[in-house]
Amino acid sequence: CVHHKRVREEVIRRLLAAQHHGRLGHGGSAVDTEAVVALAFTCLERRKLVGTELAAELRAAAHGASRSMAEAQGPDGIIGNIYSTPWALQVFLATGACQTEPAFVQAMAALLENLEAFGTAATMAQVLPVLHGHSYLDIVRGGHAVVAVCPAPVPCTGLTLVPTTQLPREQLCAAVPRPDPHPPDPTVPPPRFHTQDTPQGPFLTQVLGLEARQEKRNYWQLLTAPNTPLQMGIADYRPQDGETLILRLSEW
Known part of the structure; x- marks a missing residue:
């Protein structure tokens, strides 16, 4: 859609039906999937790639998704989890809900407090x-890509939300991965676990010989004691001294 390629109405209708009947989830949070669908609906309606009647349905569905995400927001401002929060924010921006939806400000504040979680290219x-106040719908504009340039790291202090589309340089730098100041000791034997590289970073697949299997719909979940799931992956989380981490083979 961003590149003005038409989509068959049958496909659009199936997505509309799936959203209407709440079938976008996969056993867990549906924020990511619903956000992508809402962005697609907004793109089709905005670029006039569908008829007037269908465009009205798409507009209503996108705004419905925006309201649904606002309702899914937790008390900490996060929508779904920290990685689905940017997707929800993109929907707020694309639909214009960012101007009136209180959940947008709260989610943006939560995002800025957790920028260290976004340390891979995909995230x-x-x-x-x-x-930068944009969604994926702004990537191509007038034949030119809108590129967000990440500045060189500078010392970062507290992050605060600013009511503009341009953020201070010290806030953007928090998304830049930093080298580990404490490299592992080569004399210490490696822990008994295995990971798999993915675009989102390493994925924990096996601990002490026990493997998580997709066909069994299970995965290794990381928690802090006593029972708080981590909002970032194993490559990004830095345990505190004396902290207890739990590796739990959970189902999805």
Whole structure:
């Protein structure tokens, strides 16, 4: 749609039906999927690639998704989880709900407090447009790509939300991965676990010989004691001294 390629109405109708009947989830949070669908609906309506009647349905569905995400917001401002929050923010921006929806301000504040979670190329790609007040629908404009340039790291202090589309340089730098100041000791034997590289970073697949299997719909979940799930992956989380981490084989 961003490149003005038409989509069959049958496909659009099936997505509308799936959203209407709440079938966009996969056993967990549906924020990511619903956000992508809402962005697609907004793109089709905005670029006039569908008829007037269908465009009205798409507009209503996108705004309905925006309201649904606002209702899914937790008390900490996060929508779904920290990685789905940028998707929800993109929907608020694309639909214009960012101007009136209180959840937008709260989610943006939560995002800025957790920028250290976005340390891979894939997760940075989700969050950088939001930090510049854009969604993926703004990537191509007038035949030119809108590129978000991440500045060189500078010392970062507290992050605060500013009511503009341009964020201070010290806020963007928090999304830049920093080298580990404490490299592992080569004399210490490696822990007994295995990971798999993915675009989102390493994925924990096996611990002490026990493997998470997709066909069994289970995965290794990381929590802090006593029972708080981590909002970032194993490559990004830095345990505190004396902290207890739990590796739990959970179902999805």
